[in-house]
Amino acid sequence: MSASTPPAEPPVSEEELSVLRARYRAERDRRVRPEGNQQYQRAEGEFGYYAADPYADPEFTREPLEDRVEAAIVGGGFGGLLAGARLRQAGVESIRVLEEGGDFGGTWYWNRYPGIHCDIESYIYMPLLEEVGYVPQWKYAPGEEIRQHAQAIGRTFDLYRDACFQTRVTELRWDDAESEWIVTTDRGDRMRARYVVTASGTLSQAKLPGIPGIETFKGHTFHTSRWDYAYTGGDADGNLHKLADKRVALIGTGATAIQVVPHLGADAAELFVFQRTPSTVDVRANRPTDPAWASSLAPGWQRERRENFLTLVAGGAVEEDLVADSWTSSARLHQSLLPSDGYRDVAPEERERALEVADFHKMNEIRSRVDALVADPETAELLKPWYRYMCKRPTFSDHYLQTFNRPNVTLVDTADTHGVERLTETGVVVGGREYEVDCIIFSTGFEVGVSGITSGRLPVHGRNGLPLGEAWREGPRTLHGFYSHGFPNLFQLGPLQNASSVNFVHVLDEQASHVAEVVAAARRSGALRVEPSREAEAEWLATIREKAADLYKFHAECTPGYYNNEGRPRQRSESFGDGPVAFHALLRQWRTWGGLDEVLVEAADGRGWKESADAQ
Template sequence: MSDAAADTNGDGDVDVDAVVIGAGFSGLYMLHKLREQGLDVRVYEKGDEVGGTWYWNTYPGARCDSESHIYCFSFDEDLHREWTWSERYPEQPEILEYLQWVADRLDLHRNIEFEREVTSATYDDESATWTVEMADGERVTTRYFVTAVGCLSKPYRPDFDGLEEFEGEWYHTARWPEDGVDLEDEHVGVIGTGSTGIQFISEVGGRADHLTVFQRTPNYAVPAQNRPLSEEEYAEIRENYDDIWERARDSRLGMPFDHEHETDYGLSDEDIEDVLEERWQQGGFRFLHTFEPGAILSDPELNEKVSAFIREKIRERVDDPETAETLVPTDHPYGAKRPPMDYDDYYGTYNRDDVSLVDVDENPIDRVTTDGIRTTDDHYELDVLVFATGFDAMTGALLAIDIEGRNQRLEEKWEAGPRTYLGLMTHGFPNLFTITGPQSPSVLTNMPLSIEQHVEWIADCIAYVDDEGYDRIEASEDSEEQWVQNTNMLAENMLFSEAKSWYRGANVPGKTQVFTPFPGGLDNYREICARIARDDYDGFELGRVAAQAE
């Protein structure tokens, strides 16, 4: 235990200086950073190995949607110069292998307890400490409580009538069996066509005897243009890594991509078509950077031109006109939901005779039967049912833990939507830090860079609290209120407000719908956080326990 932590605890020693929940990207770096500062840190991980998202999501086709050379840690030059990614968008096993390699390389396993589920955490104001309890009843006391549980961690499954009567097998993609599932010669039904569904459908379309896709809302899937990375490409990346990281940090989305034009001002329709086609061939999030992403996400006329381009691409790829129109999104602008990637000819999958598309917006699911799914108009016989229905995003994993602060539970405080300052702390819950919490850029960006920025800010904050002899820090009520209002105002002035998305909790019935990430850009957000820290953590309240204050 660090001397600072031990000396400032007015009510006796704690078991550890800091408890971190989760051993994915966030938890691993938080452990490394705090341990470098001399703190005694313990990480609790529900799984039996590191990996976070990439430990749990092992379904067929699982990949990241950020390019591999930036979907990694940047804080240690040796790490990104020693590791070589095999392709532009690596699959889940390779990302998991990378995180396990990092954990070994930095000797992190010795501070992680696996197969330990945290069920509750309670704050004691007199001692400025947290008591964290596990599922097996064990308790540990700590000064700092850091959640690294991820934004997309708690699976959501619709509550369809009759599921318990289904005589086949059913799975959620986020809890795919470790040994996999043999889908050969099976009639498979998949519910959901978001990012996960698109990956799964593309992978399984040619494997199952028949695949039936139940789609509620079509999406704008842009080709990833995935490919193996050559030695020459990687040599160039390594040569320019410093510049790559600098440009990524100084960007809206945490990606080092230049845009062709700020807006479409002064461009003819032919010019716009040409530049969109060029970026379409480049693929991935480079397409969103055809114009400045903030302009695409704010200007309805510009967005419609981009959206119409994608719709036409879908029509060109799908042979059957009726199927094509079912796959064409018209109910939301491009980018108002997380833009999915097409890694393996997703739209071409629907040209296969053994793949069927059911529009459940027009033909809703009535119930699951013993041998399939009944909609209002038909019955579909299935051997295997797969839920690619996503997550209770942003808040679900946090609220699954019974967190009690000063006279209030977090679930009660966030009943009408999350309330944070910077997405890092919430009033009434001192010394509780939420990595990539609600109202931070998080899921609107390349996640590893947002994670690194949060971890470094939290570590610096903890060092400041200890060095200045304080025992606790929390967001002030006023600063929290202003930050929530600012986040909501920015979102309402952008096109995010025109989509029913998991950004707003719209995918979970009964959940309060409020835009949860901060939409002002990672570059602006970094500057705000840095200024607040320079100003001695303006907007935060710092204090000492009574024994120390006297």
């Protein structure tokens, strides 16, 4: 299978495409709000209780630390765990992970709502399976299994030894004299580290809708990322028995709601699902792991499987689709959002036509599935997504759509009111009608693509006290997305100025492995600093600009969501336009052919670039 040659599709006339484009545009316009992301508010200040940690010890305390470690890692999710594991494999003994939560897990620590599973196959999503010696029990693992695997990584690589949980980093400041970072936290710590890796994630800050009256509702409320089992009863497997006499409102119908709704519908006396835009809901077909298959796996199986999936969804060719799920069967459609060198031999107009025709058929299939599973025609019509496939992250469920056949479940469409109008002391108002409820659950997601560093909530001061915000006042400047001139030994994991994919944990592992290789080279050479030159930064920025795909037109036609900045698409992409497979190959080549010498500063063996006076 290859994406470089568009697969044959049943013919679609230009008139059919034109009619569908008009429908998509009309549905988009019903939902666009002029304030964009300002329609949301952070779970902080008077709403800070929505982000409180329900799992950690509220009485926890410790003495401030003023010690020294070789590597400090900000964030204990999979990014931080992978950085710690790969650094440990590179020989770094003194590693400290700093994490706001009470344990490792990141998003899987915070999110424990009913029905939570990964939407990427667990055999390629859960990292370091061979290193830990584990094979997941399901093709799509439940959240608790993933959270326990995160803890297993921490134990396997001895990352608990120096970890600081329930600790938020408040500042990073470079000490020029000592060539190390001073790490300050909300627990009074003032520790030092030769290297700092930030892996605070891009789905860590819960957001709430800015609905008028949100502070006046007198019933119970919580965000799905802090599920209140004390109120609902049950656990992540369901049985929310305390809702048997409750009227429940769920606001939001994205990936989380797709998993939550079946359990709420099964257990609540009444469930009202407030939807602005329906998700695409494809087949999940989850199943237990075959023990015979698990026992047959040869060393290197996970890397082979991950690379196979990444190649497919990035538009490349493979002899066999090893994962064979709804992601890979629609792989060519990902080119609309995450372009790569797929279709490289096809003229742009022909490429776009092929993608649009494939999209036409896939979305008709998604909408036909709604008709097949939802009994009431009016409800089915409201659940049909009218937009291009990659306008929103696809979702997968074998139970969500069927839940709307229950007599106690009501779908409330809010498209024409651009969302919920307001809350009262007793309920939710849409279209002038009040729906009286006992509990409101916000399934409204997270700030996306915003880390503490990029948002400024984690101040960073580099050489000569230079604030990162000032250095980036005209936009981010990095080499390969990892490090910046003026900020030595600081490595950032995330999607900025590199390449991404739907299986982001695989991307994080490639990033962590690269950082570990760079640190290992610095340790071998005795380099005081790892830091790119201004010229290297400028060259990479030019590469990003040259190769960045122009997604503005596609996003502008999409219904609002986090992929298109809530209907305000960004004019410029900060991703490497050739895609993740090419980017990972570029990094390997860079390391092999002398690139490391470009970032090792004041190395004892004479390697590395020497600064001029104006570079100081």
